[in-house]
Amino acid sequence: MRMAFTSLGISEALQKTAASLGYTDAYPIQQQAIPAILAGRDVLALAQTGSGKTAGFVLPILERLSGQAPVADRRPRVLVLVPTRELAGQVGEVFKSLSAGLPRRIKIGMVFGGVSINPQMMRLHGTDVLVATPGRLLDLLERKALQLSGVEVLVLDEADKMLNLGFRDEMKQLLALLPGRQQNLLFSATMDGELQAITERLLRNPLRIEIAPEGSTPDQIRQLAYRVSAERKGPFLRYLIKEHKLQQVLVFVSSVRTADNLSAKLIKNGIPALPLHSQKSQGARTEALRRFKQGKLQVLVATDLASRGIDILELPHVINYDLPRSPKDYVHRIGRTGRAAATGEAISLITPEDEHHFGVIQKKMGRTVALLESEGINLHGV
Structure with missing residues (x-):
């Protein structure tokens, strides 16, 4: 059931800015x-991609900060830990856009690896909200570029992904450096034993919010799958894009090499495309995402790691060129479409070698996806 922001305790200034966005x-x-966040409670939220969680913590945090004096040193009041630089940029931009109409300027900082550390150090003074990846934050702390003693609110966003990406030790180090009296907000798509241990140690009497069970997918996502031989995958992908005039297509692949090769092949066949993966420079990744989000790039070919910062309200098409290794990653992938109340379409290309694994994914989701034949489709010329 929908509910207006006016009934949730958000100020009129924030409501107006939110409505304009x-x-x-x-x-x-x-x-x-x-x-709950406005009341100062700790929160544990289990929610799938596209549920609206970012605004769910950004709005009450901004409401809190708007009544406080600006930070005058290098001790941010709010720390948001995220697993990837793309997600850091995404969350930081949501903070910036929603804070634009507040009576005082809220300074938002974003720090992540892959770029020079010195400019990030220089911009830390007076930062109200710091959005950071764990490794770069530890680098800055070692250089005494900031302190965590002033943190009043800690947000762990996509906490499960941080653990999956190997940030266990970094997270433990950072949690030990916090004052211990801060409000803690933990958001995750899934919950396992290791994350459960962190929540039990970190959260105090939290409100537990569970929007969708693990492995579920939004009902508004239309899922299709095509049986296709390995040698026909590339031509069949081009056929789908051209024949159905698909725009703003996010294509998932399993490796950096495939992302580069597939993008080059699409371009050669008249389909504007760019790869997005960890070996691209930060500038190239930012530019590719900008063009894709603005609808100026027809196809973005991404690996799972690089895709975490892709947040487009009405992304119409996701295509699994390669299946992911785990059912959870499949759910994360297709959850890039069908976000919030929008509809979307997710298409998977299934080779004979993929069929058993695709069956496991469907069983985990609790949903059957029709497997359509592609052998009779003429791919000559695509």
Whole structure:
């Protein structure tokens, strides 16, 4: 059920800015999280991609900061830990856009690896909200570029992904450096034993919010799959894009090499495309994402790691050129479409070698996906 932001305790200034950015009604996670965060409670939220969780913590944090004096040193009041630089940029931009209409300027900092550390160090003074990846934050702390003693709110965003990417030790180090009296907000798509141990140690009487069970996918995502031989995958992908006039297509692949090769082949066949992966420079990744989000790039070919910062409200098409290794990653991938109330289409290309694994994915989701034949389709010329 939808609910207006006016009933959630958010100031008129924030409401106006949110409305101008398209935030009209609050989604379920926002309905539960915002009042709890405003009341100072710890929150544990288990929610799938596209549920509206970012605004669910950004809005009440901005409400809190708007009534406080600006930070006058290098001790941020809010720390948001994220697993990737793309997600850091995404979350930082949400903070910036939603804070634009507040009576005082809220300074938002974003720090992540892959770029020079010195400019990030120089911009830290007076930062209210710091969005950071764990490794770069530890680098800055070792250089005494900031302190965590002033943190009043800690957000762990996509906490499960941080653990999966190997940030266990970094997270433990950082949690030990925090004052211990801060409000803690943990957001994750899944919960396992290791993350459960962190929540038990970190959270105090948290409000638990669970929007969707693990392995589920939004009902508004239309899922299709095509049986296709390995040698026909490339031509069949081009056929789908051209024949159905697909625009803003996010294509997932399993490796950096495939991302580069597939993008080059698409371009050669008249389809504007760019690869997005960890071996691209930060500038190239930012530019590719910018063009894709603005609808100026037809196809973005991405690996799983690089895709975490792709947040487009109405992304119409996701294609699994290669299947991911785990059912959870499949759910994360297709969850890039069908976000919030929008509809979307997810297409998977299934080789004979993939069929058993695709069956496991469907069983985990609790949903059957029709496997369509492609052998009779003429791919000559594509």
